[in-house]
Amino acid sequence: MANLKQLAHSLGLSITTVSRALDGYSDVSAATRERVREAAEAAGYRPNASARRLRKQRAELVAVTLPSDPGHVGPPHFLDMLSGCAEHLATAGLNLVIAPVPRGVSELEICQRFVDGRRVDAMLLVRTKRKDERVEYLQSRGIPFVTNGRTESLIPHPFIDGDGFAGFRAATLRFHAAGHRRIGHIAGPQEYYFAHVRRRGWQAAMEECGLATDLCAEGAPLEQGGYLAALELLRQPSRPTALVCATDEMAIGALRALREVDGGSQISIVGHDDLSMGAFTSPPLSTMRMTGENLGATFASLLLRAIAGEPAEDLQELHAIEFVDRDSHRRPPVAA
Amino acid sequence: MANLKQLAHSLGLSITTVSRALDGYSDVSAATRERVREAAEAAGYRPNASARRLRKQRAELVAVTLPSDPGHVGPPHFLDMLSGCAEHLATAGLNLVIAPVPRGVSELEICQRFVDGRRVDAMLLVRTKRKDERVEYLQSRGIPFVTNGRTESLIPHPFIDGDGFAGFRAATLRFHAAGHRRIGHIAGPQEYYFAHVRRRGWQAAMEECGLATDLCAEGAPLEQGGYLAALELLRQPSRPTALVCATDEMAIGALRALREVDGGSQISIVGHDDLSMGAFTSPPLSTMRMTGENLGATFASLLLRAIAGEPAEDLQELHAIEFVDRDSHRRPPVAA
DNA sequence: GTTGACTCCCAAAACGTTTTGGAGGATGTT
DNA sequence: AACATCCTCCAAAACGTTTTGGGAGTCAAC
Structure with missing residues (x-):
């Protein structure tokens, strides 16, 4: 009033x-x-917020696109991340709007809708692809943004990511050191950067050890995708004795496949994401997770610095990945 | 440009x-x-969105407060709900902003910040309390809103909720019919409407069956809260043979308590929410869930109708709760 | 008594849209 | 010929803020 x-x-x-x-x-x-x-x-x-926004030519808003493609918007802890991010942004007077992508609409269109209508000052991108058209668009428009996950863009852009290559290489080497020789990989869709780089980490370790890299199956980054991919590997003439899975959700699907297949419980398994539910599967799921406090706040603070004009090169955070020791990776390597 | x-x-x-x-x-x-x-x-x-907003005196924005109190912003499927809601709101030109509540700030203050600054046209409220000051405030300001969960407000307001009373009563009667006589309840904080009403459902069933209602322990609506509450009930001289838990997260904590206590695996258990992880616990967790398609879209459509001026009485949806049959409620009732 | 510096305040413009209340011309009606 | 009616179009106001570019007054210094 x-x-x-x-x-x-x-x-x-x-x-x-x-x-x-x-x-x-x-x-x-x-x-x-x-x-x-x-x-x-x-x-x-x-x-009045609208009046100030008009006058100051700033929307005081940031949007994050929510990929709804595979029936699932994101990993469960994703909301915690967004919440932490929104909270940090709020201290700078920015509010976070969530922009789900309806079926049949591209993520790019959603980005454009927000950017061209000057509805937002900046964008947050998650689930980046190796070649990500959203990144190209935002770079061409000069809109500040930060991605959660890297891309193969030639022009550098701010990101925060875990070092999936090192993490998956280390996990694979760990299995090798424990005596495993047939170590399989359950991969996510390779157009996603995270899936590709995790697979490359596994592959590098296998090659270093002089092992074949054919025990690899790809699936959707969900429980069902992991289940199907695991079944595929278990049908191989010489089964893997260990499975390195691109995500925890896939690993949980793989666990289900293992339960269903005779002798599957002998197979070691590790996932990635440290889903809380991993602690309650049987066996409890060993996993990996990105190090660092409060991903959401970091994400937000990178964005604020991007808005303030810091160069992209200074806004790239690659975090180490740590192993989370539970039970599922302890199965003994069965004799060939 | x-x-x-x-x-x-x-x-x-x-x-x-x-x-x-x-x-x-x-x-x-x-x-x-x-x-x-x-x-x-x-x-x-x-x-230009800001200009139109100023001229039309509408923010084209809706906010949802995210309670971050207990270290956890909400159940895992919560993000799916928000996403569906935002998607539906977008078809009406409204965007959804998430408004996390920082430590030490009340949810009411956050509401006021958005409403008084005319940053939003309406609000979405989740995790309602029996006496909810946000509801009172919004009613006094005449701002349209919908709650996910009821309140004890004397003035009717739009809501969508599951019929926790009927659901928990039915689940308790189901245990009774299976021969259980010492049926415990693991309750959530009673200031929350959902927790209170679920407890009352259990209590009503117990009284109908002529059973004592002292096997009840309260805890935070999280894994840890369920764990502690279950331990408390298991310390009783005459242990429960079945546990009806206010939420799946609490039920999963209770499962952990059961594993740690000798003979605990004999105890039946059921939760509520149908968390996807419930399918992977051991034993797989029987649970309950609200019926109805796409909660988020329904939530959004109620809000749009509230904005359009429909009376609150026409905007109250109470959905039946259905039982989800898995394994954890099948333990036989041990002899007293 | 003029000048400059300083303090406190304000009128007006600007941001980009939507909406109000006509204006001007063509066409039809009496 | 006068009048009403459409059909197109437009100038100007309004939304509520921030910012620009001073204006008036006081005080001290020359």
Whole structure:
């Protein structure tokens, strides 16, 4: 109800003075400033957001696209990340809007809708692809953004990511050191950067050990995808004795496949993401996770720095991946 | 870049005409309308959202507060719900912003911040309490809103909720019919409506069966809360033979407690929410879930109708709860 | 008593849209 | 010929804020 004009009128001051008093400018006397502040407080005055946005040419909004493609918007801890991110952004006066991508619409279109309508000052991108058209578009428009996950873009852009290559290489080497020789990989869709790089990590380790890299099956990054991929590997003439899975959800699907296949419980398994439910599967799922505190807040702070104009090269965070030791990777390597 | 003024100038028309042509008004000739449309398309024109919002006195935004209190923002499927909701709202030109509540700030304050700054046209509320100050505030301000979960507000308001009373009563009676006599309840914090009503459902069934209602322990609505509450019940001189748990997360904690306590695996258990991880616990967790398609879209459509001015009484949906049959409720009732 | 510096305040413009209240011309009606 | 009726179009106001570019007054210094 209360706007600047009414407030100014009731105080016998100009709109300008009231506005500047509330913004703490020095060209209004301390006494007046205080008087204005009290009146504003009493009237419950809050500046009209739309008006300020129009005038300041800033939307005070950031959007994150939610890929809804595979029936699932994202891993369960994803909401925690968004929440932490939104909370951090709020301290800078930015609100986070979630932009789900309806069936039949491309993520690019959603980006454009927000950017071209000047509805947002910046974007947050998740589930990046190796060649990601959203990244290309935003770069061409000069809109600040940060991705969760890298891309193969030639022009550098801000990102935060886990070092999937090192993580999956280390996990594979760990299995090798434990005596495994037939180590399979359950891969995610290779157009996603994370899936590709995790697979390359596994592959590198296998080659270092002089092992064949044919025990690899690809599936959707969901429980069902992991289930089907695992069945495929278990049908091989010489079964794997260990499975390195691109995600926990896939690993849980693989566990189900293992249960169904005779002798499957002998097979070691490890996933990635540290889903909380992994602690309650049987056996409890060993996994990997990105190191670092509060991913969401970091994500937000990178974005704020991008908006402030810091160069992309300074805004790239690659976090180490740590192993989470539970039970599912402890099966002994069965004799060939 | 492109705005109405530039577009109008390049077409040799007035701003008014261009604006009205794009909005499809009949007072601009079909020929002009088409010419304008093409030019707008070619220029990639999108109306400036802030300007329209200011002029139309609508924020085109809806916020949902995310309770971050217990370290956890909400059940895992919560994001799916929000995503479906945002998608549906988008068809009406509304975007959904997520408003996490930082530590030390009340949910009410967050509501006020959005409402008083006219940053939103309406609010979505989740995790309602029996006496919910957010509801009172929004009612007093006349802001449209819908809650996920009921409240004890005397003034009716739009909501969508599951019939926890009937669901928990039915589940308890099911245990009774299977021969159980000492049926415990692991309750959530009673200030939450859902927790209270679920407990009352259990209690009603127990009383109908002439059983004592002292086997009840309360905890935080998380794995840990369920774990502690279950331990408490298992310490009783005469242990329960079955546990009805307010949420799946609590039930999973209870399962852990059961594993740790001698003979615990004899105890039947059921939760509520149908978390996907419940299918992978051992034993797989029997549970309950609200019936109905796409909660998020329903939530959104109730809100749109509330914004359109439909009376609250017509916007209250109470959905039946169905039992999800897995393994954890099949333990035989041990003799007393 | 003029000048400059400083303090406190304000009118007006601007942001880009939608909407109001006509204007001007063509066409039809009396 | 006068009048009403459409059909197209438009100038200007309005939404509520921030910012620009001073204006008036006071005070001290020359």
